[in-house]
Amino acid sequence: MIAMHAVATDDPQRLRWVITGARMPAGGRVRQAPGRLGVLQHDGVIVEMTVHGAEVVITLSPAQRWRDRAEEVRVALDEALDMPAHWRTDPVKRTGELRQAARELLDGPIGEIATAHGGTIELVEVTGDRVRVRLSGACHGCPAAGSTLHDRLQRELRRRFGDAITVSAESASAAKSMGRKLLTLFVR
Amino acid sequence: MLADLAPGQQATITGAASHAPPAVASRLRQLGFRATARVEVIRRAPLGDPTIYRVLDTELCLRRREAELIEIRR
Amino acid sequence: MTNCHDDTAATADLTQARRIALVGSPNAGKTSLFNQLTGLRAKTGNYPGVTVGRSVGVLSVGAAQVAIEDLPGTYSLDPISPDEQVVADALAGALPGVDRPDAVVLVADATTLRRSITLVGQVLRLDLPAVLVLTMTDELPARRGSIDLDALAIALGVPVVAVIANRGVGIEALRTLLGSPDIWSRPAVLPPPEADALDAWGTSVLAAAEYAAPQPDLRTGRIDAVILHPIWGLAVFFAVMFVFFQVIFTVAAPLQDRIAAGLDWLGSQVDGHLGGTVLGGVLGDGVIGGVGTVLQFLPQIILLFLMIALLENVGYMSRAAFLMDRVMARTGLEGRAFVAMLSSFACAVPGIMATRTLPSSRDRIATVISAPLMTCSARLPVYTLLVGLLVEPQRRWWGLSAQGVTMFLLYLGGGTAALLAAALFKSTILRSDLLPFTMELPPYRFPSPTAILVAIWDAAKIFLRKAGTVILATSLVLWILMNLPTRGAETAQLSPPEAAAYVLDHSYAAGIGRAIEPVFAPMGFDWRTNIALVGSLSAREVFVSTLGQVSAATNPSSPHQALVAMTDDHGQRVFTAPTVIALMVYFMFALQCMSTVAVMRRETNSWRWPAFAFGYMFVLAWVAAVAARAIASGVGA
Numbered sequence: 001m002i003a004m005h006a007v008a009t010d011d012p013q014r015l016r017w018v019i020t021g022a023r024m025p026a027g028g029r030v031r032q033a034p035g036r037l038g039v040l041q042h043d044g045v046i047v048e049m050t051v052h053g054a055e056v057v058i059t060l061s062p063a064q065r066w067r068d069r070a071e072e073v074r075v076a077l078d079e080a081l082d083m084p085a086h087w088r089t090d091p092v093k094r095t096g097e098l099r100q101a102a103r104e105l106l107d108g109p110i111g112e113i114a115t116a117h118g119g120t121i122e123l124v125e126v127t128g129d130r131v132r133v134r135l136s137g138a139c140h141g142c143p144a145a146g147s148t149l150h151d152r153l154q155r156e157l158r159r160r161f162g163d164a165i166t167v168s169a170e171s172a173s174a175a176k177s178m179g180r181k182l183l184t185l186f187v188r
Numbered sequence: 189m190l191a192d193l194a195p196g197q198q199a200t201i202t203g204a205a206s207h208a209p210p211a212v213a214s215r216l217r218q219l220g221f222r223a224t225a226r227v228e229v230i231r232r233a234p235l236g237d238p239t240i241y242r243v244l245d246t247e248l249c250l251r252r253r254e255a256e257l258i259e260i261r262r
Numbered sequence: 263m264t265n266c267h268d269d270t271a272a273t274a275d276l277t278q279a280r281r282i283a284l285v286g287s288p289n290a291g292k293t294s295l296f297n298q299l300t301g302l303r304a305k306t307g308n309y310p311g312v313t314v315g316r317s318v319g320v321l322s323v324g325a326a327q328v329a330i331e332d333l334p335g336t337y338s339l340d341p342i343s344p345d346e347q348v349v350a351d352a353l354a355g356a357l358p359g360v361d362r363p364d365a366v367v368l369v370a371d372a373t374t375l376r377r378s379i380t381l382v383g384q385v386l387r388l389d390l391p392a393v394l395v396l397t398m399t400d401e402l403p404a405r406r407g408s409i410d411l412d413a414l415a416i417a418l419g420v421p422v423v424a425v426i427a428n429r430g431v432g433i434e435a436l437r438t439l440l441g442s443p444d445i446w447s448r449p450a451v452l453p454p455p456e457a458d459a460l461d462a463w464g465t466s467v468l469a470a471a472e473y474a475a476p477q478p479d480l481r482t483g484r485i486d487a488v489i490l491h492p493i494w495g496l497a498v499f500f501a502v503m504f505v506f507f508q509v510i511f512t513v514a515a516p517l518q519d520r521i522a523a524g525l526d527w528l529g530s531q532v533d534g535h536l537g538g539t540v541l542g543g544v545l546g547d548g549v550i551g552g553v554g555t556v557l558q559f560l561p562q563i564i565l566l567f568l569m570i571a572l573l574e575n576v577g578y579m580s581r582a583a584f585l586m587d588r589v590m591a592r593t594g595l596e597g598r599a600f601v602a603m604l605s606s607f608a609c610a611v612p613g614i615m616a617t618r619t620l621p622s623s624r625d626r627i628a629t630v631i632s633a634p635l636m637t638c639s640a641r642l643p644v645y646t647l648l649v650g651l652l653v654e655p656q657r658r659w660w661g662l663s664a665q666g667v668t669m670f671l672l673y674l675g676g677g678t679a680a681l682l683a684a685a686l687f688k689s690t691i692l693r694s695d696l697l698p699f700t701m702e703l704p705p706y707r708f709p710s711p712t713a714i715l716v717a718i719w720d721a722a723k724i725f726l727r728k729a730g731t732v733i734l735a736t737s738l739v740l741w742i743l744m745n746l747p748t749r750g751a752e753t754a755q756l757s758p759p760e761a762a763a764y765v766l767d768h769s770y771a772a773g774i775g776r777a778i779e780p781v782f783a784p785m786g787f788d789w790r791t792n793i794a795l796v797g798s799l800s801a802r803e804v805f806v807s808t809l810g811q812v813s814a815a816t817n818p819s820s821p822h823q824a825l826v827a828m829t830d831d832h833g834q835r836v837f838t839a840p841t842v843i844a845l846m847v848y849f850m851f852a853l854q855c856m857s858t859v860a861v862m863r864r865e866t867n868s869w870r871w872p873a874f875a876f877g878y879m880f881v882l883a884w885v886a887a888v889a890a891r892a893i894a895s896g897v898g899a
Binding site: 211212216218219231247251254 | 337338340342373374375376377380381457461475476478486490492493495496584585587588589591597697698699700701702703704
């Protein structure tokens with residue numbers, strides 16, 4: 001039995017299935033999955049499926065509901081992941097995917113965490129494997145929040161796209177944070 | 189079987205004995221005696237029974253009769 | 263979501279009360295959390311038809327009230343016993359008279375999450391709005407574990423709140439959250455139903471939350487090396503038991519004397535103003551006497567519960583049960599029943615209430631109906647009197663005080679009888695469920711003062727309400743029986759003790775005493791002794807004072823001389839050796855104490871078991887007393 005759990009996205013028809021400890025198929029858009037999972041694709045129950053690192057992002061057709069199909073998909077996914085070599089995937093242009101994933105995370109769970117702590121985090125730009133974000137609000141002042149948000153985003157993106165991804169955070173005021181950095185050097 | 193281990197020894201649980209009543213097997217599993225979990229024998233009571241085991245971050249005690257229902261692999 | 267800045271979560275005010283259930287494993291800190299949320303405003307009772315206790319409290323969030331129910335601790339929603347069925351049924355809304363909760367608060371110990379994540383998954387399958395509360399979140403990093411709470415919340419799809427119950431950390435955030443279950447995030451899909459898949463789900467969730475399991479608690483390990491050592495452990499055990507009893511007798515006794523003194527004063531006030539009238543009698547002896555008996559119990563009850571709560575909260579109780587399990591297993595019970603039996607050596611009331619820690623309802627009932635056989639402290643004054651009548655103070659047997667040896671034998675008789683009775687019931691009418699004996703040994707933790715206070719308060723409340731009302735009612739009824747009709751004319755010329763004896767000899771109680779004479783005649787009791795037996799139904803100690811009154815003793819509290827001289831209607835001495843022995847044996851076994859009956863009723867949730875207990879103990883007492891008398895006469899005592 002493969003360890004996995006499903007996480008919501010902003011689209012109710014799309015779920016991120018997070019896989020732990022299994023050998024993953026090659027990353028990219030899945031043309032054909034083996035076994036029952038492939039049948040679900042073929043029958044149009046699943047309209048889109050992508051492998052991002054340790055996640056399989058599955059989108060159901062608008063006529064389906066996850067509450068009804070989840071068990072079936074889970075069993076099929078478990079079976080299919082036992083044969084990672086039998087998946088047919090098309091690798092996709094990285095940057096586009098990367099930018100979309102970063103945007104999704106910042107609009108979704110990571111952004112929510114920032115808001116819960118009283119601040120905001122926004123995407124500045126994505127070039128190749130480098131993602132730049134900007135922190136402001138309460139996050140700007142809090143020594144804990146800045147580093148955890150940045151780490152978290154980096155961790156999530158690396159999970160999907162590999163260890164080459166880096167996330168760098170810039171604060172609303174570069175000079176202030178510079179001074180803060182010097183201060184911590186002294187105070188330490 | 190888990191009952192064969194002495195205090196200080198460790199093993200990995202492989203499951204419940206096939207002759208174990210389903211309710212008992214279920215209860216043991218709920219408590220943490222699950223397949224692939226690591227179990228350590230901590231100590232026996234002065235009168236010989238029960239025995240304290242550590243499994244899945246908890247210490248709990250079982251009587252010999254139940255410890256004989258848990259299969260292990262060294 | 264966790265929140266370290268000012269709380270900006272909106273509070274949605276509700277006009278009707280929401281019902282929220284607390285679910286979690288035993289030892290997760292659920293009850294502590296419940297107390298923190300509801301204060302002392304919880305009502306306790308039983309679930310319909312079972313002996314499982316039910317606690318419901320109220321929490322105010324803004325203008326709205328939320329009803330919080332502390333469901334019994336459970337390891338899984340797959341029930342094995344009828345008691346666990348209660349939790350599953352309550353959550354499904356399948357219990358008659360118990361509405362399905364509107365939302366669920368899952369309480370899990372952060373240090374044992376690898377085990378309890380499966381319960382979390384099972385509860386999430388119910389598809390109720392849920393929030394996960396993690397307790398012991400300070401202990402986790404202290405034992406070199408860690409967890410990312412926000413990542414856990416994302417992986418589960420529900421809000422996660424970290425709480426340190428003793429210090430009140432996180433309680434406010436939780437309280438606010440409880441006001442608005444509508445805005446709690448819900449999981450995208452329900453966790454899988456089947457056990458293996460659920461385990462896999464749990465592993466994945468914990469991996470996503472970067473959960474690092476804690477190391478074993480070093481301090482607990484060091485303490486247990488002594489506490490559970492074959493030699494030192496047993497030594498500590500006996501020492502704790504010794505202290506247990508010492509405290510009862512040395513601390514409770516002076517308090518009881520104080521209360522007795524206060525009541526005497528009150529009684530004399532009543533006498534002074536209303537002396538001689540029926541009202542004065544009712545008020546003085548009946549009400550004040552009854553209340554007095556109840557209050558006299560109170561220091562003992564409170565002290566016992568204080569010590570039990572302390573031992574339980576520190577974590578020693580499970581160690582004691584572990585050491586005693588082998589012994590208790592011979593009777594068909596288990597280690598945790600030991601505490602109940604032991605407490606009953608002081609008083610059966612806390613002993614019976616302590617049976618709640620037993621997971622098996624049959625174990626609970628068997629212990630409840632056997633524990634009163636243990637020699638409780640109320641029997642002490644009776645035994646003291648009887649031993650004094652039987653054995654001279656100077657007598658020595660094998661170098662030991664004969665009186666002391668006799669007392670010891672009486673204590674031993676009671677203790678043995680209790681264990682034998684339990685063994686009998688467990689092997690016949692109360693055979694075990696399937697439940698194997700398992701018990702968690704939690705790490706040693708500093709006891710939370712709140713938890714202790716709440717435990718004592720709950721116990722005192724139950725005792726005062728249940729036992730108190732029964733004792734009071736019994737006292738009043740008995741007073742009426744023993745003091746009416748008044749014989750003002752006949753007693754005008756007699757001295758006070760003789761007048762009291764006359765009234766008693768011609769009271770309704772005397773009528774009853776004569777009527778039941780055939781029952782007790784084989785034991786050699788005359789009708790006067792029977793009056794005292796009837797009187798002692800309210801509390802065993804009353805036997806002594808009633809006998810004193812009956813024998814027209816000048817000092818009813820120590821009627822020794824009067825009793826030695828007392829003769830029955832035929833001029834024969836009443837308290838011959840065989841009769842005294844029969845009386846001792848009778849008291850050893852009979853269930854004389856109405857407060858015990860009342861608490862039994864409450865704990866077993868029916869009159870069936872207390873009635874059965876009363877019945878079998880009466881039969882046992884009768885047979886044993888008659889036999890004892892026959893043997894004693896035969897031996898020529």
